[in-house]
Amino acid sequence: MSHFSPTAAVNYFFNYFLMKGVLVTIGLTVAAVIGGLILGMGIALMRMSSNPVLSGFSRFYIWFFRGTPLLIQLVVIYSGLPQLGIKFSVITCALVGLILNEAAYLAEIVRSGFMAVSAGQREAAWALSLSPWVTFRRVTLPQAFRLMIPPLGNSINSLLKATSLASVISVEELMRRSDMLMQEHFQILEVYAAATAYYLILTSVWDAVQRRLEKHFGRSTAAKSRRVPASAPVVQASVEARA
Amino acid sequence: MSEMSMNAAGGVEGAVAQPQLREVPAVRMEAVYKHYGDFTALHEVDLKVARGEKIVVCGPSGSGKSTLIRCINHIEKHDEGLIYVNGTELDHQRKNIDAVRRDTGMVFQSFNLFPHMTVLENCILAPMTVSGMSQAEAKDLAMHFLTKVRIPDQAEKYPGQLSGGQQQRVAIARALCMRPKIMLFDEPTSALDPEMVKEVLETMKKLAEEGMTMLCVTHEMGFAREVADRIVFMNEGKVVEQAAPEEFFKNPKSERARTFLDQIIH
Numbered sequence: 001m002s003h004f005s006p007t008a009a010v011n012y013f014f015n016y017f018l019m020k021g022v023l024v025t026i027g028l029t030v031a032a033v034i035g036g037l038i039l040g041m042g043i044a045l046m047r048m049s050s051n052p053v054l055s056g057f058s059r060f061y062i063w064f065f066r067g068t069p070l071l072i073q074l075v076v077i078y079s080g081l082p083q084l085g086i087k088f089s090v091i092t093c094a095l096v097g098l099i100l101n102e103a104a105y106l107a108e109i110v111r112s113g114f115m116a117v118s119a120g121q122r123e124a125a126w127a128l129s130l131s132p133w134v135t136f137r138r139v140t141l142p143q144a145f146r147l148m149i150p151p152l153g154n155s156i157n158s159l160l161k162a163t164s165l166a167s168v169i170s171v172e173e174l175m176r177r178s179d180m181l182m183q184e185h186f187q188i189l190e191v192y193a194a195a196t197a198y199y200l201i202l203t204s205v206w207d208a209v210q211r212r213l214e215k216h217f218g219r220s221t222a223a224k225s226r227r228v229p230a231s232a233p234v235v236q237a238s239v240e241a242r243a
Numbered sequence: 244m245s246e247m248s249m250n251a252a253g254g255v256e257g258a259v260a261q262p263q264l265r266e267v268p269a270v271r272m273e274a275v276y277k278h279y280g281d282f283t284a285l286h287e288v289d290l291k292v293a294r295g296e297k298i299v300v301c302g303p304s305g306s307g308k309s310t311l312i313r314c315i316n317h318i319e320k321h322d323e324g325l326i327y328v329n330g331t332e333l334d335h336q337r338k339n340i341d342a343v344r345r346d347t348g349m350v351f352q353s354f355n356l357f358p359h360m361t362v363l364e365n366c367i368l369a370p371m372t373v374s375g376m377s378q379a380e381a382k383d384l385a386m387h388f389l390t391k392v393r394i395p396d397q398a399e400k401y402p403g404q405l406s407g408g409q410q411q412r413v414a415i416a417r418a419l420c421m422r423p424k425i426m427l428f429d430e431p432t433s434a435l436d437p438e439m440v441k442e443v444l445e446t447m448k449k450l451a452e453e454g455m456t457m458l459c460v461t462h463e464m465g466f467a468r469e470v471a472d473r474i475v476f477m478n479e480g481k482v483v484e485q486a487a488p489e490e491f492f493k494n495p496k497s498e499r500a501r502t503f504l505d506q507i508i509h
Contacts, residue, residue: 123318124355128369128421129344138368142359220359220401 004189012181012194021177022198028094028163028173029202033156035099040106047111058107065104071165073097078169094166102159109151113144146217153210157203174198267330269294269425269456270315275324277310277480284310285321286480294424297457299467299488302477303503308460311477312427315458316347329424345373348418352430354410356402356417362389363398366417373421381420388416392446408439412446419450426450428459464508468492476500 012018046058065073074097081087088096117140125135167176178195182188270292277285284307292298300308313319314326317333317340326333328343357365366385370376376384389395392412394405402410411431418426428447432440444466451457451470461467467474467488474491476484478499484491495501 118355120351120353120355121357124349124351124357126318127316127344127347127349127351128417129341129373130369131372134368134372138372139357143357146359217359220403 004193005187008187008190009193012187012191013197015181015194018174018177018181018194018198021172021174022202024171024173025160025163025175025198026202028098028166028171029156029160031095032098032102032159032163035095036102036106036159037110039099039103041110043103043107044110044114047107048114062104062107065101066108070097070101070162071168073101074165074169090169090171093169094163094171098159098163098166101162102155105155106152109148109155110144112151113148114140116147117143142217149210149214149217153206153213156210157206160202160206161199266293268292268327269296269329270458271325271327272311272314273325275314275321275326277307277314277319277321283480285314288324288480288482290475290482292425292456292458294456295454297451297470297472298459298475299471299473300458300460300475300477301462301464301467301503301507302483306477307480308477309429310480312349312429312458312460315425315427316344316349318349345421346423347425347427348421348423349427350411350414350418350429350431352433354402354407354414354434356410356414358402361399361401362394362405362413365402365413366420369417370420384420385416388419389413391419391449392416393442406439407435408442411435411439411443415443415446415450425456425458428457428461430460430462432461432463462507464492476503478503 043058043061046054047062049055049058074094077088077097078090078093121139121143122135125139130139163173164175166173167179170176172180174195178191182191185191268291270290272288272290275285275288276283286307288307288311290311300311302308310319314321314333315328317335320335321333329346331339331342331346333339333343356362357368360368363382363385366389367376367378367381370381370384371378386395386398389398392415394409394412394416397405397409397413402413405413415426415431431447432443435443440463444463447457447459447466448470457470459466459471471488473485474488475482476491476495476497476499478497483497484495484500486496491500492504495504
């Protein structure tokens with residue numbers, strides 16, 4: 001047992017128990033991204049609102065959740081809130097914590113995306129008498145989203161790994177199940193090698209997805225580079241997009 | 244006597260009501276003010292534009308030209324005074340703002356085409372979502388106006404693939420697709436390379452010949468001379484002088500206009 005056993009590592013990799021943990025990790029990530037995006041969009045809209053109560057609340061929210069460790073947030077939700085009579089299932093606790101935390105980061109990404117869309121785009125929409133909804137849905141959102149993809153991808157990559165913190169409140173995701181296998185068999189390197197491989201695969205898959213998204217939403221920009229436009233404003237916009 | 248007074252009354256009524264109906268000005272501004280903090284961008288501006296009239300607004304930078312035409316479609320909100328567009332008062336009410344924006348088309352210095360949409364998509368968005376046209380109808384309309392600005396072959400390209408002059412012509416076509424009664428141009432050629440100015444001005448001239456009511460902020464004095472019915476000269480937020488082009492260029496009344504013309508015409 002004093003050597004690293006590749007065979008054991010491979011066996012752990014194909015361990016059914018561990019694979020189920022991987023599925024939980026994926027599930028947590030997907031749910032937290034969706035929940036975080038919806039909540040983050042709301043927080044971002046509040047932040048951009050001219051109402052001082054709404055923007056003040058949003059500012060506080062972002063300050064609070066970005067200023068405290070996710071680990072504390074999870075522990076407080078799981079162990080602290082029951083003291084006040086608020087009790088959720090383990091999975092719910094993890095999701096609430098991840099969503100609340102992720103929303104604070106995504107809100108800032110969403111906000112910066114919208115702020116990077118030039119005022120002229122909105123003015124053109126007004127001049128064409130487009131409704132506020134059409135302006136949002138067809139003019140500002142697609143442009144903002146293209147700018148959001150790179151930081152969004154980064155944030156989701158972090159989130160995927162941050163789900164491992166849910167192991168602390170006993171959610172049986174990849175990290176927790178690796179711990180459990182390790183405690184049972186004491187093949188520390190072998191078990192964690194398998195877990196590491198899974199994390200690398202997941203982040204690599206996400207990288208590939210992100211690249212495809214960037215390509216898809218950047219097709220008008222890609223077309224742009226084939227011809228240098230004579231106009232300064234458009235050049236600027238495309239440079240911003242790549243930055 | 245009674246018959247006569249009735250006739251007179253009828254005559255007066257006819258004389259007042261009839262021409263008013265026919266001659267609702269395209270734009271009427273009365274004592275309009277616009278402030279940005281302490282800065283007064285528009286200072287008691289009075290302006291009347293008849294239907295079919297072509298106005299060129301000129302003046303030194305910061306004189307309020309752009310603010311003036313941006314107030315006409317409520318992209319800037321005026322602070323005081325009255326603005327009527329085609330008889331609709333711009334009183335900050337949503338439905339009146341919408342009505343005015345439907346009557347006006349605007350072309351910007353920086354084009355402001357939607358970069359993520361093709362030329363055709365840029366042109367059909369408003370007709371489909373605002374006027375409720377079918378896609379086929381909107382495409383026909385868009386192709387009609389793209390042909391008019393002489394770039395139908397670029398319909399499937401993205402704005403970034405076009406030259407500045409082409410982009411600005413698309414912007415004109417996009418505005419025309421909403422069949423505006425008044426066109427507002429905010430320095431449409433200022434962001435263009437010199438060799439592209441002409442193609443945009445030609446397009447605007449064609450539009451003027453067809454009887455479109457136009458308000459144009461521009462430094463293109465050749466265009467002003469040739470196309471404008473009237474030059475409106477602004478300085479420090481005020482309309483300093485209004486005159487027919489020949490008169491304005493030959494014999495500007497105000498000292499400020501004289502120095503401006505000296506600087507701009509070389």
